[in-house]
Amino acid sequence: MKKDFVxxxxxxxxxxxxxxxxxxxxxQAIDDKLLERIKKHTKEIHYMLRRNIFFSHRDMNWLxxxxxxxxxxxxxxxxxxxxxxxxxxxxxxxxTKWLQDxxxxxxxxxxxxxxxxxxxxxxxxxxxxxxFKENAYDVIALGFNQKKTHFLVDTIHANLMYKxxxxxxKKITFSTTxxxxxxxxxxxxxxxxxxxxxxxxxxxxxxxxxxxxxCLIPMGFDQDPHFRVSRDVITKLGYYKPAALHCRFLPALSxxxxxxxxxxxxxxxxxxxxEVVENKIKKYAFSGGRETIKEHRKKGGNPDIDIxxxxxxxxxxxxxKLQNIYHDYKSGALLTSELKQILINKxxxxxxxxxxKREKAKKQLDKYMFKNR
Amino acid sequence: MKKDFVxxxxxxxxxxxxxxxxxxxxxQAIDDKLLERIKKHTKEIHYMLRRNIFFSHRDMNWLxxxxxxxxxxxxxxxxxxxxxxxxxxxxxxxxTKWLQDxxxxxxxxxxxxxxxxxxxxxxxxxxxxxxFKENAYDVIALGFNQKKTHFLVDTIHANLMYKxxxxxxKKITFSTTxxxxxxxxxxxxxxxxxxxxxxxxxxxxxxxxxxxxxCLIPMGFDQDPHFRVSRDVITKLGYYKPAALHCRFLPALSxxxxxxxxxxxxxxxxxxxxEVVENKIKKYAFSGGRETIKEHRKKGGNPDIDIxxxxxxxxxxxxxKLQNIYHDYKSGALLTSELKQILINKxxxxxxxxxxKREKAKKQLDKYMFKNR
Numbered sequence: 001m002k003k004d005f006v007x008x009x010x011x012x013x014x015x016x017x018x019x020x021x022x023x024x025x026x027x028q029a030i031d032d033k034l035l036e037r038i039k040k041h042t043k044e045i046h047y048m049l050r051r052n053i054f055f056s057h058r059d060m061n062w063l064x065x066x067x068x069x070x071x072x073x074x075x076x077x078x079x080x081x082x083x084x085x086x087x088x089x090x091x092x093x094x095x096t097k098w099l100q101d102x103x104x105x106x107x108x109x110x111x112x113x114x115x116x117x118x119x120x121x122x123x124x125x126x127x128x129x130x131x132f133k134e135n136a137y138d139v140i141a142l143g144f145n146q147k148k149t150h151f152l153v154d155t156i157h158a159n160l161m162y163k164x165x166x167x168x169x170k171k172i173t174f175s176t177t178x179x180x181x182x183x184x185x186x187x188x189x190x191x192x193x194x195x196x197x198x199x200x201x202x203x204x205x206x207x208x209x210x211x212x213x214x215c216l217i218p219m220g221f222d223q224d225p226h227f228r229v230s231r232d233v234i235t236k237l238g239y240y241k242p243a244a245l246h247c248r249f250l251p252a253l254s255x256x257x258x259x260x261x262x263x264x265x266x267x268x269x270x271x272x273x274x275e276v277v278e279n280k281i282k283k284y285a286f287s288g289g290r291e292t293i294k295e296h297r298k299k300g301g302n303p304d305i306d307i308x309x310x311x312x313x314x315x316x317x318x319x320x321k322l323q324n325i326y327h328d329y330k331s332g333a334l335l336t337s338e339l340k341q342i343l344i345n346k347x348x349x350x351x352x353x354x355x356x357k358r359e360k361a362k363k364q365l366d367k368y369m370f371k372n373r
Numbered sequence: 374m375k376k377d378f379v380x381x382x383x384x385x386x387x388x389x390x391x392x393x394x395x396x397x398x399x400x401q402a403i404d405d406k407l408l409e410r411i412k413k414h415t416k417e418i419h420y421m422l423r424r425n426i427f428f429s430h431r432d433m434n435w436l437x438x439x440x441x442x443x444x445x446x447x448x449x450x451x452x453x454x455x456x457x458x459x460x461x462x463x464x465x466x467x468x469t470k471w472l473q474d475x476x477x478x479x480x481x482x483x484x485x486x487x488x489x490x491x492x493x494x495x496x497x498x499x500x501x502x503x504x505f506k507e508n509a510y511d512v513i514a515l516g517f518n519q520k521k522t523h524f525l526v527d528t529i530h531a532n533l534m535y536k537x538x539x540x541x542x543k544k545i546t547f548s549t550t551x552x553x554x555x556x557x558x559x560x561x562x563x564x565x566x567x568x569x570x571x572x573x574x575x576x577x578x579x580x581x582x583x584x585x586x587x588c589l590i591p592m593g594f595d596q597d598p599h600f601r602v603s604r605d606v607i608t609k610l611g612y613y614k615p616a617a618l619h620c621r622f623l624p625a626l627s628x629x630x631x632x633x634x635x636x637x638x639x640x641x642x643x644x645x646x647x648e649v650v651e652n653k654i655k656k657y658a659f660s661g662g663r664e665t666i667k668e669h670r671k672k673g674g675n676p677d678i679d680i681x682x683x684x685x686x687x688x689x690x691x692x693x694k695l696q697n698i699y700h701d702y703k704s705g706a707l708l709t710s711e712l713k714q715i716l717i718n719k720x721x722x723x724x725x726x727x728x729x730k731r732e733k734a735k736k737q738l739d740k741y742m743f744k745n746r
């Protein structure tokens with residue numbers, strides 16, 4: 001039986017029933033036919049698509065129709081700065097980079113540095129502006145094409161964005177935000193307005209280019225309500241409805257819920273040292289193993305509830321390796337401690353490279369910032 | 374008996390009971406003691422103060438305390454562009470110029486070009502941006518000190534203003550805007566957010582100067598609800614509560630209500646030709662005269678309800694002249710047609726000069742625009 005769950009842009013909790021969400025949000029499941037169609041252009045299928053980590057979409061067939069008519073799309077995704085980046089944040093961005101490379105398209109990356117300031121009592125604008133930079137280094141470290149990637153920061157690019165945001169805002173009532181986000185009358189008026197700012201990058205490139213360009217938004221499913229509200233509004237402003245690809249959440253180390261950056265023990269940060277990574281996984285990673293080694297060898301573990309295995313499905317690109325791990329764990333040949341060590345090695349290997357690139361990124365930030373032409 | 378009336382930032386109608394408004398809004402009447410105190414610094418008392426056209430205030434004694442301690446204030450007023458400027462708009466600005474000259478202070482003049490776009494279905498942003506320029510020419514024509522006057526345009530200065538507006542917005546709930554402005558759930562989320570932008574110039578000069586500077590806002594009384602909401606918020610952000618001076622509305626030509634720019638027949642625009650002015654006043658100005666000349670000569674007219682006379686109290690600086698007109702009209706010595714001619718001459722004399730200066734202003738706009746230092 002499924003537990004209750006909540007998925008809004010500001011709260012994700014519980015054991016999420018993704019099929020239920022697809023129905024509730026009115027999106028489409030990604031099926032084999034769509035995967036084949038994507039493969040026609042990308043030659044290969046990213047493991048996050050193969051494994052149904054990206055599992056839902058809006059209007060992908062329309063987007064590919066346009067692409068095949070030489071009407072190229074741009075990508076839009078983002079990060080609301082409020083804390084350090086953990087592995088869960090990287091999931092959609094790793095996939096977004098693959099999309100950028102395979103389709104050779106522009107990426108607009110928004111850092112709405114006012115969002116968490118407006119939604120969290122204890123965060124100042126100085127805090128979110130500090131985290132914008134810290135977070136941007138992680139984005140840059142992933143290797144996005146510098147010439148085709150444009151960072152938008154709401155308070156820095158307000159001259160460009162506010163003017164467009166009010167056009168969006170004029171077409172959204174408070175009633176609509178109540179229905180979509182569950183707002184009450186106690187909500188502050190900045191938080192109420194905010195969704196307008198998140199809508200802007202879905203059509204701003206069209207405003208700048210003075211022609212209508214299709215938009216594809218890869219994102220965590222929790223962000224979908226913003227676009228459920230704004231898709232019709234964007235059409236009324238004369239631009240294409242954005243297409244979307246939605247991914248599942250990397251579960252928390254301690255069990256099946258979205259990894260929350262605010263809980264040290266449930267997340268691994270991109271700046272964690274190898275020792276911290278090792279300790280966290282050994283201490284907190286929820287295990288699908290048996291009570292004793294003897295019992296585990298005899299009856300085998302349960303990879304389907306084991307978080308170390310679940311994490312490897314998000315991080316290990318090699319299907320064959322992953323399959324072997326699955327079977328070995330299930331048969332009891334692989335112990336929980338050994339499975340955890342595989343994950344530790346995988347993450348520390350990744351972070352060693354990432355942290356080097358992240359250091360270099362500190363000098364590259366300015367080059368990624370969008371300069372109004 | 375008084376009729377019902379409504380005074381909000383977006384609607385003023387009915388025969389306004391200003392005493393009732395003072396109680397309702399919680400402001401103070403301007404009394405002789407305050408006038409004397411102002412006169413200590415200004416040497417003379419502006420006719421709009423003498424005649425109780427500016428009739429209400431907030432915290433003027435505190436402001437003068439600070440001024441006397443050499444803590445100079447700045448002035449903040451504005452214009453929400455949505456149509457052409459009529460004489461009613463000029464009333465608080467003429468007085469604001471006097472304040473600027475007498476106290477030798479900076480003036481921040483806001484043109485919130487998104488406001489009426491958000492509040493009126495049929496206005497586009499192009500419309501309001503067009504009217505911003507048209508309106509700015511009128512402001513410049515009044516002769517504000519160019520070196521001490523700074524225009525802020527919300528969509529042009531969004532980089533500066535949005536960041537401050539969200540700090541305001543975080544401290545105002547939708548419930549508060551419902552109570553202050555009568556908003557319903559059908560209100561669009563840009564309109565709900567807007568009051569935050571109108572609050573910003575009340576403390577932005579302090580942000581820019583990096584020190585706390587007192588602020589005085591001369592305004593039509595309909596704008597007071599914005600600051601009733603935001604005065605406490607501004608304090609929480611660490612700045613002084615703005616002081617305020619409130620003026621009455623120039624009545625419509627056709628009778629006692631605020632002159633509405635949307636009704637051609639009730640307003641005189643700064644761009645009206647002498648012939649148009651003459652025709653409008655002859656045709657529409659509500660008269661306190663008698664049915665026949667004979668009856669008028671015998672019983673006299675009623676200047677207290679005569680709009681031509683009322684308008685002269687706003688426009689004729691000379692008390693003596695005004696008194697004579699009052700008595701002559703009341704005695705029947707002055708006919709309605711003669712009274713109207715006095716007003717026509719007064720307005721056409723003023724507009725002749727104003728229109729010349731307004732033409733020159735078209736080349737001066739850039740010099741008044743605030744440049745971020």
